[in-house]
Amino acid sequence: xxxxxxxxxxxxxxxxxxxxxxxxxxxxxxxxxxxxxxxxxxxxxxxxxxxxxxxxxxxxxxxxxxxxxxxxxxxxxxxxxxxxxxx
Numbered sequence: 001x002x003x004x005x006x007x008x009x010x011x012x013x014x015x016x017x018x019x020x021x022x023x024x025x026x027x028x029x030x031x032x033x034x035x036x037x038x039x040x041x042x043x044x045x046x047x048x049x050x051x052x053x054x055x056x057x058x059x060x061x062x063x064x065x066x067x068x069x070x071x072x073x074x075x076x077x078x079x080x081x082x083x084x085x086x087x
Contacts, residue, residue, distance in 0.1 A: 011042055015035045030048060032046070033046055033047075040067045040069065041077075042065045043061060043063070044064070044065075045060060
């Protein structure tokens with residue numbers, strides 16, 4: 001189920017602002033923060049050059065949030081059976 005339009009627009013504004021403030025200008029060519037919205041989930045990730053091959057960028061998932069349309073609340077996905085959201 002996709003996010004309601006007004007929630008999606010809010011998330012896009014907030015996370016665009018967050019990634020602009022999070023990464024200092026002098027390292028933006030080496031570190032990027034991004035997000036992906038899919039259905040009712042928002043995944044926050046970091047991108048940086050691979051240490052052995054700097055021309056290849058890798059994506060590191062930082063967190064995933066899920067929106068519950070029934071109660072209007074967000075949850076942080078912390079169940080991590082595959083180790084993708086290592087703590």
